[in-house]
Each structure stands twice: as structure tokens, then as C-alpha cells.
Amino acid sequence: MNLGSQRDLFEIPEDIVYLNCAYMSPQLRSAREIGERAVSRKSRPWEITPDDFFEDAEEGRALFARLVGGETDGVAIVPSVSYGIAVAAANVPVGEGQKILILEDQFPSNVYPWRELAARSGAKLVTVARPEDYDWTSALMQQIDESTAVVAVPNCHWTDGSLVDLARVGERAREIGAAFVVDGIQSLGAYPFDVSEVGPDFLVASSYKWLLGPYGAGFMYVGEKYREGEPIEHNWINRYGSEAFSQLVDYQDAFQPGARRYDVGERSNFVLLPMAAEALRRILDWGVDNVSETIGALTDLVEERATQRGIRTIPKERRARHMIGLMLGPDAPDDLAARLTTHGVFVSVRGESVRLSPHLYNTEEDVHRLFDVLERVIG
Secondary structure, eight states: OOOOOOGGGBOOOTTOEEOBTTTOOOOBHHHHHHHHHHHGGGGSGGGOOTTHHHHHHHHHHHHHHHHHTOOGGGEEEESOHHHHHHHHHHHSOOOTTOEEEEETTOOGGGTHHHHHHHHHHTOEEEEEOOOTTOOHHHHHHHHOOTTEEEEEEESBOTTTOBBOOHHHHHHHHHHTTOEEEEEOTTTTTTSOOOHHHHOOSEEEEESSSTTOOOTTOEEEEEOGGGTTSOOSSOOSTTBTTTTOGGGTTSOOSSBOSGGGGGOOTTOOOTTHHHHHHHHHHHHHHHOHHHHHHHHHHHHHHHHHHHHHTTOEEOOGGGBOTTOEEEEOOTTSOTTHHHHHHTTTEEOEEETTEEEEBOOTTOOHHHHHHHHHHHHHHHO
16 A cells, blocks of 8 residues: 655655655654653653663564564664674674675675674685676575575665565575574665564664664564574673562573563663654554555656666666665766755765665655756756
């Protein structure tokens, strides 16, 4: 179902064309209002009870579990994708000479931890070259073999939205016993995802992009195989019995159940978690399938307008519905994004792609205005 324009739920001036959700989403009005109220709580700390340290976290955990079709016990609260990937790298078994697979031009947070792990373990970090036909799935499948220890990939490439069929890749990874780690920051909330179909060992996303939440809050889904692993920090709140504040000096070896052992310290952020939860409730109310379909109508229009102008794009069958890259070639001005902002149009240039990432606050008129402005700034 096409949801139509939801612009009234955001605070975007009429003269702004914001096609840059993959950079950072605008905040929902309702999430901002919750955040403003939440900030005032610490002015009255005597009203913050021990239960408050747990209730917001459990609500966010449950909402994220619903979003990805998983169990609440499988969700950890993390501050960033890099934190979650560090947890994964600390727990997956990798031996000397084995392969860790990543994509060419993958986002650094899902590259640096694997470089370090490869250096420590003697494994080989193998970068899958960008395929000319944008078929990342086939390129990955050709590289996964018995020597593969880890496949660490996104759902779609952050520079242009080109898609990875995670269900196929995950099935192949399980066949040969490789760990499957997914960076979902550029897809969760705008592209359908079901952990029962994909089967990730670790799935990580921060909330400030397609989850429409605040900066500094995120979630990680952990498969059952890794729920009793080693956290990268040892804080008080992820230990068994931490609800009893008067007994915290009765130190415990046991952890809270499930993936809670991986929760970041000070996870009970009384501002960020309520804001993230409000955004998740809104997305669940819309339905991710509907969000994807609605945004997809706009990216399809972008592809149509680009084709009319002779601009190469990531074709529909090779990309996620919520993001599209325009390949303007070497003649495009280096300061193209800056030129567009002077006309109130906001996009990102990532690698060789002009990345367009609309959301429900955008309309067909925004797409037409983008191409009108492109005509003026590059001819």
C-alpha cells in the first residue's frame, strides 16, 4: 500500500527538498517532543526509579524484535554499528588462512574490525569487487567456499542502494559453516527484513537513519548460536540480578538472559531510548512493506527521469526500493552536492554515485525539482 505523503509528521520547510535519509533522517515531531520531555527527567532524579533503568530498554528491545521478526531475547542495545560489529568480530571463530568476505567500498565500520581480526588471526580479508552489472549476490556467491569463516556485508550498498540477496547469501554461509554478519543501517526500517529468512548471526543498525531515531542509539540482533558469547565490555547492568540495586556488590558471573549480555554500558539512556522507541512504533504502524513501496515509487520516478536525460542509474531489479544512485560520470562537478544545497536540494555524493534516498516526507514534485535544479547546475 502506498502511504502517500507523511510530511506533516516531520518539520521540513516547504522550500527544502531533502533526499538524504541515508545520511541522516529528519526527526519525527513526536520523537522530538518525547525527547524534550525526557531531557527534563534528570532535573528531578528522585523521580527516576530502578525500574526505569530497565523498562525503556525492554520496550525498545521488543519493538526492534518485532521489526525484524525475531525474539526479544535476541536483541542487544548498542550505541553504534561499529560497536555491534566489534562484538561480532570478538566472537566469531576465524582461523589462519581462512577468508573474511566484505564488499568493495563497504562502509568503514564494517571493514576496520575485520581488518584487525584478519591481522590477529592470520586470516585473509577478501574484498569482493564491484560487479559491472551491480549483481552483488552472484559476485558474493562465487567467493563463498569451504575456506570462508565470515561473510560481513550490508543489505544494500551504502553508496548507491545496490542490493544483496541476504537470504541466498545467508543460506550459503550456513551450508559451509561461516558466520554471517549484516550491517543493516541502510535498510532496516525501509526495506523488509525477517531474521527467520535471512538467518544472520549478527545484525546491527543504528537508529538515526532509516529507523528515524536519534543519533547514538542502536540495536543488534544476535542469532541463538552466539547468545552466550563474550561481551566486549563488562558492565553492571548486563549481569544477572542487576535489578536489585542494593545487592550489586554481590558480584555475579551469570549474565542477563539472551543477547542482553552484549548491551552497552549506560544503555538506559532516558532520552535516546524513548525517542528511538517512538520512531519504531511509527514504522511498525506504517508497515515496512508499505514504507518500501511508497519510497520505491519515488526512486522509480528518479530512474525514469534519469533515463530520459541519459543518466545511468542502478536499475530497479538490482537495488533496494528506498535508495538509488545516479552515475553522472567524471564530468560532474566535484562540488555538485554543495551546488544543489544553494537551491534547497539535499543529496549525498558517495564514491562515484550521487546517492538519492527519499522517505515518506518526499513527493513526486521533489523529484521533478531535483532534475530541474540538476539541469541548471550541470546542464
